[in-house]
Amino acid sequence: MAKTSQVTIQVQISGDGETSTYNPPAVPVLNAAAPNGGTVAAILAAGNNTITPPAGSTGVIIIPDVASANVKKIKGVGGDTGITIAPAAPTFLALGSTGTFVINAVAGETVQLHWT
Secondary structure (H helix, E strand, O other), X not given: XXXXXXXXXXXXXXXXXXXXXXXXXXXXXXXXXXXXXXXXXXXXXXXXXXXXOOOOOOEEEEEOOOOOOOOEEEEOOOOOOOEEEOOOOOEEEXXXXXXXEEEEEOOOEEEEEEEO
């Protein structure tokens, strides 16, 4: 059976007498051919970990443990400098192709990958 995924992003800010809401114009992100499997555990070793998206995926939500303090970077290939992501907060990564990417971790850790 075909699956469809939908990722919705909304930013809400409130406090000090102000409230604002922002809905990015390209949201929701839809994939009418979403991959099977949902959330899977990825056991990261210290160093570079090559991740291969499943067929049909257009994005991934990387979900570390909420108590993680381990620095993690997203890279195109192992030799890249990479972009540091929040160690304990989910990160949505929209994929432009079905090629691999790298999660570099300073220490071993299990993260959840939710493919969209």
